[in-house]
Amino acid sequence: MQQAPAGQVAAVMEPMPAQNTLTIERLKAYYINEHYGVKREIRAVDDISLVVRRNEIYGLAGESSSGKTSLIKTLAGAIRPPMRVIDGSVTFNFGGESVDVYRQPDKMRAARWRHLSYIMQGSMNVLNPVRRVKYSFRDFALRHMDKDDFQQRLEAHLLRLQLDPRVLEAFPHQLSGGMRQRLTIALATICEPEFIVADEPTTALDVLVQQDVLALIKEVQQRLQSSVVFVTHDMSVHAAITDRLGIMYAGRLVEEGPTGQMFANPQHPYTAHLIGSLPRIGDLRIRKSLPGRPPALFDPPGGCRFHPRCPLAIERCSRESPEMLPSKTNGRVACHRAGEAEVA
Amino acid sequence: MLSILRDLLRYNREFLAGSILLGIILVMVALSFVSPYDEGVMFAAPPDMPPSPEHWFGTTSRGQDVFWEMTGALRNTLAFGVLVAIISRLIALVVGLVSGYLGGKADQAIMALNDTIGALPHIPILLLVYFVLRSQMSWVILAVVASLLGWSYDSRLIRSVALSLRHREFTRHAVFSGMRTSQILIREHLPYVVPIIFFTAMNNLIWAIGLEVTLSILGFCDINRPSVGGMIYWANAHSAMVSGIWWWIAFPMIFVVTLFLGLFMLAMSINEYIDPRSRLARMGA
Amino acid sequence: MSVNVLELEHVSKFFPVGGLFSRRKLQAVNDVSFALSAERAEIFAVVGESGSGKSTIANMILGTELPSSGHLRFGGVDIATLTGRKAREAFMGQVQPVFQNPFEAFNPLSRIDQYLFATAHRFAGADTPQRKHAVADEVLQRVGLSMAEIAGRFPHELSGGQLQRIAVARALISKPKLIVADEPVSMIDASLRMSIVNLFRALRDDLKVSIIYITHDLATAYYISDRVIIMRRGVVIEQGEARAVLDNPTHPYSIALKNAVLPPDPIRASAIIRARGTRIHGAIESF
Numbered sequence: 049m050q051q052a053p054a055g056q057v058a059a060v061m062e063p064m065p066a067q068n069t070l071t072i073e074r075l076k077a078y079y080i081n082e083h084y085g086v087k088r089e090i091r092a093v094d095d096i097s098l099v100v101r102r103n104e105i106y107g108l109a110g111e112s113s114s115g116k117t118s119l120i121k122t123l124a125g126a127i128r129p130p131m132r133v134i135d136g137s138v139t140f141n142f143g144g145e146s147v148d149v150y151r152q153p154d155k156m157r158a159a160r161w162r163h164l165s166y167i168m169q170g171s172m173n174v175l176n177p178v179r180r181v182k183y184s185f186r187d188f189a190l191r192h193m194d195k196d197d198f199q200q201r202l203e204a205h206l207l208r209l210q211l212d213p214r215v216l217e218a219f220p221h222q223l224s225g226g227m228r229q230r231l232t233i234a235l236a237t238i239c240e241p242e243f244i245v246a247d248e249p250t251t252a253l254d255v256l257v258q259q260d261v262l263a264l265i266k267e268v269q270q271r272l273q274s275s276v277v278f279v280t281h282d283m284s285v286h287a288a289i290t291d292r293l294g295i296m297y298a299g300r301l302v303e304e305g306p307t308g309q310m311f312a313n314p315q316h317p318y319t320a321h322l323i324g325s326l327p328r329i330g331d332l333r334i335r336k337s338l339p340g341r342p343p344a345l346f347d348p349p350g351g352c353r354f355h356p357r358c359p360l361a362i363e364r365c366s367r368e369s370p371e372m373l374p375s376k377t378n379g380r381v382a383c384h385r386a387g388e389a390e391v392a
Numbered sequence: 393m394l395s396i397l398r399d400l401l402r403y404n405r406e407f408l409a410g411s412i413l414l415g416i417i418l419v420m421v422a423l424s425f426v427s428p429y430d431e432g433v434m435f436a437a438p439p440d441m442p443p444s445p446e447h448w449f450g451t452t453s454r455g456q457d458v459f460w461e462m463t464g465a466l467r468n469t470l471a472f473g474v475l476v477a478i479i480s481r482l483i484a485l486v487v488g489l490v491s492g493y494l495g496g497k498a499d500q501a502i503m504a505l506n507d508t509i510g511a512l513p514h515i516p517i518l519l520l521v522y523f524v525l526r527s528q529m530s531w532v533i534l535a536v537v538a539s540l541l542g543w544s545y546d547s548r549l550i551r552s553v554a555l556s557l558r559h560r561e562f563t564r565h566a567v568f569s570g571m572r573t574s575q576i577l578i579r580e581h582l583p584y585v586v587p588i589i590f591f592t593a594m595n596n597l598i599w600a601i602g603l604e605v606t607l608s609i610l611g612f613c614d615i616n617r618p619s620v621g622g623m624i625y626w627a628n629a630h631s632a633m634v635s636g637i638w639w640w641i642a643f644p645m646i647f648v649v650t651l652f653l654g655l656f657m658l659a660m661s662i663n664e665y666i667d668p669r670s671r672l673a674r675m676g677a
Numbered sequence: 678m679s680v681n682v683l684e685l686e687h688v689s690k691f692f693p694v695g696g697l698f699s700r701r702k703l704q705a706v707n708d709v710s711f712a713l714s715a716e717r718a719e720i721f722a723v724v725g726e727s728g729s730g731k732s733t734i735a736n737m738i739l740g741t742e743l744p745s746s747g748h749l750r751f752g753g754v755d756i757a758t759l760t761g762r763k764a765r766e767a768f769m770g771q772v773q774p775v776f777q778n779p780f781e782a783f784n785p786l787s788r789i790d791q792y793l794f795a796t797a798h799r800f801a802g803a804d805t806p807q808r809k810h811a812v813a814d815e816v817l818q819r820v821g822l823s824m825a826e827i828a829g830r831f832p833h834e835l836s837g838g839q840l841q842r843i844a845v846a847r848a849l850i851s852k853p854k855l856i857v858a859d860e861p862v863s864m865i866d867a868s869l870r871m872s873i874v875n876l877f878r879a880l881r882d883d884l885k886v887s888i889i890y891i892t893h894d895l896a897t898a899y900y901i902s903d904r905v906i907i908m909r910r911g912v913v914i915e916q917g918e919a920r921a922v923l924d925n926p927t928h929p930y931s932i933a934l935k936n937a938v939l940p941p942d943p944i945r946a947s948a949i950i951r952a953r954g955t956r957i958h959g960a961i962e963s964f
Contacts, residue, residue: 083670083673086674111868111869254726255934255937255938256726256933256934256937258939259939259949262950262953263950263953266951283867284938284940284946285939287939287942287943287946288947288949289946308943311942311943321868322867325867325868325870326868326896327871327897327899327900328941338868338869341835341836341839342836344834560781561776562781562783562784564776565776565844566792566795568739568848569796569799569847570795570798570800570851571799579791580784584786672786672833
């Protein structure tokens, strides 16, 4: 992150590049299901506020049904009825120009792929199986770029990512899963977007390939200085590449902070549990799981959503939902007893 | 059961409309049992009378009250269609499920038989049967033969669902739970197949009624039994349109349309209700 | 000399691939041999990445695939000779599977206790609803659940961890000697995995059930297995006592595999990724 060197006055009247590329304010997005008189409101994203800065990888962690995939889809503007945004806003900042995803849909559409691209789960299947790879690139990227030197730029892009341009002539089924995934990342970054959203991009891959893909994502992000929101339930992946980490539980954000601090000194009991329950090679200490299960999102517990399973729960937790307040580890945490959690 | 009906009636417009239309038909069918005229008797009423308070739908050139004739006709035609639909559904279901589940060579053999039967032309075969069995011909035999011809297309649909279900994880699990093949087919696979059955039953019913009407118009039916097709046959024979006796043709047409529309709407709405995906959505999955 | 519970003797399996004009063989499993003794219950881990042949081995042990060459013996009897329904059923009673995807393992339209009741009926001789209920409750208690909690529920009402535990409970009804678990925890949230993994440990220690634990996850394999076998493209790379092999792997592939596991520790994990660097990845792979 840029900072003016101490003692020097910024004499030139240049606008500083905006620090925050994404601002989410009090976002609420629910699935509203109505069948035969039974109305169900599934609160997948329930009052979330967060900020993602330039040149950082923000990780979103949480178990299944925590709402993290719903949050990703909502912030990319990729939701459809019965899921709707009920309240709040999602605002991107692309090179100084702000785009409100839901109030400026036309601007948002123009910005897609050029400023915002995504790598979705199972995106290895994004490549059309009956056409050569190069056509997928053309379909996605040609309209954003200059047609004359498209081929050249494409090949240069692949070479920079250490991918042999001959791959363009292949059909997807001739390539391995890892290779397809690397191509998908190339596809997502060819327009050099400021913002990349990645939803479990390495989940279905072999361990060795996973590392290559992560290294690739990191390298691309550093070169483009873009922001990445990286969703995965695998805490080791978060440990490996994210700069900041947000933990979601039952549609809400419970803790957020710099990754190193989150692992070393988790402030929220759920974070402590997530990190403590991971097995490591060479470590034979007994590890336990939390009792119970994540709550159903249409009928969440009152007060703090985590209180039925929380080892530190007190009476206040069942009545009062905690606010996201600054934490001791340079982040935020929503817990009445923040900081008292112990890591196993 | 009742609560399902109540839900459907209250929240599903199509079901309501379909029920009303079909209700009209069923009322007509019920009335056929209390008809003041004996069926098939000619000249029981003054012929060629337009609709009037005495004869609500008028009378035909053969001296039959169109209204009461309609009630009998609807009953017979519906009975024919329903019988065909039931028998052919059963055949299609068994063939499709078994073939899809067994797979491999058994599947290929069964499907070869299936496609051969499907390629047979229906009307000529029915005509052949009619000629061969002329004196012992009855509508039941006709219905059975028609249903033996009408199952082949739908069994392929059911088979494709069965094939995909075979590869699903819970089928493997069921095998290791010790469930026998028949149990797996009935308990695990049937719920997925039922929506197709419903939908194809609708198609089949229309086809069967159309078949009956066609044959009747051509004259290959029991002329003493009133049927929708039969009425149109006689109306044609007496050149009803030309003579201006529009009510003889109009009312059968209106009721056929009502019947089809009612069945269609019912089938659509029930289908949507029992479709596994919408069931899962209602359960909250 | 006691008969081995399970014995694989030079087992190989290949699949024909390719079209009409170029049929080739894909060697899924190549000359694998190991044995599980009947003396002690043990957890035997088969570790490998995708394409290593581990799932094919699982299928051969369960009898859903036949080996191209070699023999698989259960209790001294060659599995390939178990044709006919009675023999198959007797075998299934002794060898039960736990599959990877707990969400797909149960028909979403059926209530979950139906599977337990069906297995109780077939393998535990439970005829009456009360008996079935009792049998189901007993196995559920062993996995930390109970009929009271899950009776009448549909699969979507339960979490992955609970579903998998029910799958294990179902596998226990017939009192099997061997459970074949094919990637049982890979689709479950990381924080819930340990409950299943600990469960396997309890099954071995308390119920004396041997378990073939197939996984790509070295960490859990390290945690519970007694012996381990590492496979790559159908070939056994290394095998032996679990701690010994995983603490000090000797083969380069095993070493790479162990080092590839990202530890849940930011400093070490990010260092591994940084050091990964980049190479030319241009090779187009075909069969």
